[in-house]
Every structure is written in structure tokens, then in C-alpha cells.
Amino acid sequence: MITLYVSGPRFGLPDSSPFVSKAEVLLKLSGMPYRTAPADFGKAPKRKIPYFEDDGHRFGDSTFLRFHLEDKYGVDFDRGLSPAEKGIAWAFEKLAEDQLYWALVHARWMDKANFDKGPRAFFDAVPAPLRPIVVPLIRRSVAKSLYAQGFGRHSKEEIQRLATRTLDAIAATLGGKPWLMGAAPCGADASVWAMLAGMLCPHFDTPIRTAAEQHGNLVAYRDRGLALWFPELATAA
Numbered sequence: 001m002i003t004l005y006v007s008g009p010r011f012g013l014p015d016s017s018p019f020v021s022k023a024e025v026l027l028k029l030s031g032m033p034y035r036t037a038p039a040d041f042g043k044a045p046k047r048k049i050p051y052f053e054d055d056g057h058r059f060g061d062s063t064f065l066r067f068h069l070e071d072k073y074g075v076d077f078d079r080g081l082s083p084a085e086k087g088i089a090w091a092f093e094k095l096a097e098d099q100l101y102w103a104l105v106h107a108r109w110m111d112k113a114n115f116d117k118g119p120r121a122f123f124d125a126v127p128a129p130l131r132p133i134v135v136p137l138i139r140r141s142v143a144k145s146l147y148a149q150g151f152g153r154h155s156k157e158e159i160q161r162l163a164t165r166t167l168d169a170i171a172a173t174l175g176g177k178p179w180l181m182g183a184a185p186c187g188a189d190a191s192v193w194a195m196l197a198g199m200l201c202p203h204f205d206t207p208i209r210t211a212a213e214q215h216g217n218l219v220a221y222r223d224r225g226l227a228l229w230f231p232e233l234a235t236a237a
């Protein structure tokens with residue numbers, strides 16, 4: 001059975017990491033049995049979460065989980081989609097991961113109020129005397145990643161503008177459909193849903209969340225996914 005290594009539910013979300021939520025949705029969509037276990041970054045093949053294990057082999061990255069399920073178990077996440085629709089789905093998946101995700105990281109880690117009520121708790125297991133050293137160190141390394149990716153070079157207003165354009169594009173493409181590409185969820189819904197759920201998380205106050213909330217269809221999409229894949233959280237919300 002596949003083991004998915006996770007951070008765990010937090011902030012009313014299936015996982016504090018949207019990529020872990022994405023991976024769990026992929027597993028749910030696949031219908032394959034799986035279990036979850038706490039992640040250890042030291043054992044993560046790519047030093048990121050999620051990572052997963054199957055038949056004694058460990059692999060990193062949520063998209064490679066998708067490829068693994070497709071290649072080894074013949075799962076077709078894009079059943080019924082035309083080649084053009086598959087292309088659009090893939091582009092939206094990567095738009096969510098390469099744009100929305102970084103806006104989310106910026107909002108949670110660089111804004112002090114959000115950091116204090118969010119990611120700061122990741123360090124609760126670090127002995128108290130070490131926290132004043134470890135917390136700024138890790139926060140600086142996140143700032144460096146943001147700078148290397150590019151969003152760290154933008155002002156808050158510029159990030160807001162980019163994220164809003166992405167949210168508008170997703171909302172327009174989703175339209176009145178239940179899922180991104182039609183009546184059934186496809187592979188891209190795992191990513192797009194996970195990033196939107198993180199963006200709409202009421203625990204954090206961000207102008208991007210406010211922009212997302214302007215789109216009734218995005219809020220309904222988040223609620224639909226929560227009810228289908230994580231009903232325990234839907235009833236708690």
C-alpha cells in the first residue's frame with residue numbers, strides 16, 4: 001500500500017502544505033488504498049513534502065506521485081478529456097502551483113501577523129531556547145526561495161495584481177461547472193483545489209483571500225471539494 005508522508009491537518013485545511021493536500025486528493029481520485037504518516041524532511045528524497053513510499057521505494061514530489069499512479073497502476077486522471085482539454089488542465093495545474101502557491105507562501109511567511117498565527121507553530125517542537133535562532137533562520141531561507149523564484153522581488157501590491165489575474169482566470173474557466181474541466185474532477189483539480197483552499201483559508205487575513213472570496217464559484221468549488229474529499233473538515237467549518 002502507498003504511504004503518503006504528510007505534515008498533517010492545520011488551520012482547518014487537510015494539510016498545512018497545499019502540495020500534500022493535492023497529493024491526497026490525487027490518491028482519493030485514483031481510488032487506490034493508501035495510508036498517511038508524519039513526514040520527516042531528513043528522509044524526503046527531494047527535501048520537500050509530500051513524498052511517498054510504494055513497495056519499499058521512496059519518491060518525492062506530488063506530480064511524480066501522479067505519474068507513478070498513471071504508470072504503475074494505469075490510473076487515468078484525465079479520463080474523457082480531449083488532448084486540447086488535457087493541455088488546458090495541465091496549464092492551469094501549473095499556473096496554480098507556480099503562481100498561486102508562491103503568493104500563498106509570501107502571505108503566510110512574510111506578513112508578520114500571518115506568520116505569528118500560522119507557520120510559527122511549525123516550530124513548537126523546537127526546544128524553546130533554540131527557537132529565537134531557528135525561526136528567523138528558516139524564515140530567511142523561505143525569503144531566499146521567494147527571491148529566487150521571483151515573487152520575493154515584487155511588492156505586495158504587485159503580487160496581489162498577479163494573484164488576482166490568476167484567480168480571475170481560474171474563475172472564468174471554471175464558470176458554472178462543478179469542476180475545472182467539466183462534470184467530473186480531473187488531475188488538475190487536485191492542484192487547483194488545494195491551492196484555492198489554502199488561499200481561501202479563513203485563518204489568514206490576506207487581500208488575496210478577499211479577492212478570491214469575490215468569486216462565488218471559487219468559494220463553492222472549495223466547499224464542493226471539501227465535502228467530497230474531506231467531509232470531516234467540511235462539517236467542522
Ligand SMILES: N[C@@H](CCC(=O)N[C@@H](CS)C(=O)NCC(=O)O)C(=O)O
Nearest residue numbers: 017018019047048049050061062063
Ligand atoms: N514540486 C513539489 C513542491 C512541494 C513543496 O514545495 N513543498 C513545500 C511545502 S508546501 C516544502 O516542502 N517546502 C520546504 C522547502 O522548500 O524547503 C511537489 O509538487 O511536491
